[in-house]
Amino acid sequence: QVQLQESGPGLVKPSQTLSLTCTVSGGSISSDDFYWSWVRQPAGKGLEWIGRILPSGRTNYNPSLESRVTISIDTSKNQFSLKLSSVTAADTAVYYCARDRAYFDTSLGYWGQGTLVTVSS
Amino acid sequence: DIVLTQSPGTLSLSPGERATLSCRASQSVSSSFLAWYQQKPGQAPRLLMYGAYSRATGIPDRFSGSGSGTDFTLTISRLEAEDFAMYYCQQYGISPWTFGQGTKVEIK
Numbered sequence: 001q002v003q004l005q006e007s008g009p010g011l012v013k014p015s016q017t018l019s020l021t022c023t024v025s026g027g028s029i030s031s032d033d034f035y036w037s038w039v040r041q042p043a044g045k046g047l048e049w050i051g052r053i054l055p056s057g058r059t060n061y062n063p064s065l066e067s068r069v070t071i072s073i074d075t076s077k078n079q080f081s082l083k084l085s086s087v088t089a090a091d092t093a094v095y096y097c098a099r100d101r102a103y104f105d106t107s108l109g110y111w112g113q114g115t116l117v118t119v120s121s
Numbered sequence: 122d123i124v125l126t127q128s129p130g131t132l133s134l135s136p137g138e139r140a141t142l143s144c145r146a147s148q149s150v151s152s153s154f155l156a157w158y159q160q161k162p163g164q165a166p167r168l169l170m171y172g173a174y175s176r177a178t179g180i181p182d183r184f185s186g187s188g189s190g191t192d193f194t195l196t197i198s199r200l201e202a203e204d205f206a207m208y209y210c211q212q213y214g215i216s217p218w219t220f221g222q223g224t225k226v227e228i229k
Contacts, residue, residue, distance in 0.1 A: 039166075047158075047166065047209055049218040062217040063122075096165055106213050107156040107171035109178075114165050 002027040004097050004112035011118050012091075018084040018117055022097030023077075030055050030075045033103030038071060038082045040093040041114075048093075053080055087119045123147055123212050127221035133229040140197040142224045144210035149190045154214030157186060157195045160207045160223075169208075170195065200226070 008020035022036070029036065037052040051061035053071045061069050065084070073080040084091060094114040101109025124147040134140055144155070152173035158166035168177040170186040173193055183198040197204055205228050210221040 046222045047211075047220040049220070060216055064217070101168060101171055101177065105171055106154075107168055107177075107211070108158075108166070108213075109168045109171075111165035111167070 002099060002110045004099065004110060006095060006097050006112045006115040008115060008117070010116055011120065012087055013121050014088055014119055015086055018082070018087050018091060018095075018119070020082045020095055020097075020115065020117070021079050022081070022112060023079050024099075025078070028075075029073065029078045029080065031103075032056050034100045035060075035106055036071075036073065036080045037098045037100075037108060039096045039098055039108070040091075041096070042090075042093045050082065050084075050095075089119050091117070092119045093117060122217055123150065123215055123219050125210050125212060125219055125221035127208075127210060127224045129224060130222075131225045131227060133227050134200055135229045136200050136202060138200050140195075140200055140204070140226055142195040142197075142208055142210075142226070144188075144193040144195070144221050146191045146193075146212060150193075150212045151214045152189050152193075154212055155186075155188070155193050156211045156213060158209045158211065159204075160209065166209065197226075 003025045005023045012018045035052040038050040053059045068085045070083040096114045097112045098108040099110040100106045126145045128143045155173040157170040160166045185196045187194045
């Protein structure tokens with residue numbers, strides 16, 4: 001059973017870069033069968049898809065965040081990462097990493113538990 | 122972006138009752154790319170339905186999905202205690218993937 005776990009600083013200062021890592025266990029991240037995604041959720045609000053990556057490096061980003069987002073992958077460590085630059089208080093949210101349900105279906109079938117990132121000085 | 126509007130915002134029902142949740146899209150969505158998620162407080166979302174009609178692994182058959190085009194429905198035939206939660210629809214056919222704002226199913 002694939003498991004995902006987010007990690008990274010819980011507090012980031014305004015204008016700095018938010019950096020999170022998702023560590024995958026129970027399966028290899030190397031197969032190009034699956035996209036690996038990031039989703040966020042401000043407190044008390046809905047879900048926002050940030051973007052996704054294939055192990056080959058192909059990425060898709062939400063245009064609303066594209067100018068500030070970089071998603072990368074390290075197959076040797078079975079991890080993928082999120083960087084969000086120039087953060088403001090509006091970027092305060094729980095950040096989730098997730099994986100496609102199956103290679104032919106890109107609904108989000110596997111999720112990490114989420115990590116809260118607060119943007120504050 | 123495709124905007125998904127869920128209704129009602131809150132559904133107050135008793136255990137054993139039927140729940141009908143609606144998800145309306147701002148433009149046509151292929152039913153192959155419509156999903157429903159359940160989220161409980163402090164937990165990650167859990168995939169319930171994919172491809173509009175198919176239950177994810179381990180999801181009981183009291184959950185069913187229907188609809189096409191711009192109108193989709195999640196039905197819970199008989200609510201059980203563990204079903205009281207937040208529910209989100211999502212389209213993943215046209216980038217960026219988008220979610221509805223959610224429907225809260227609460228105990229009456």
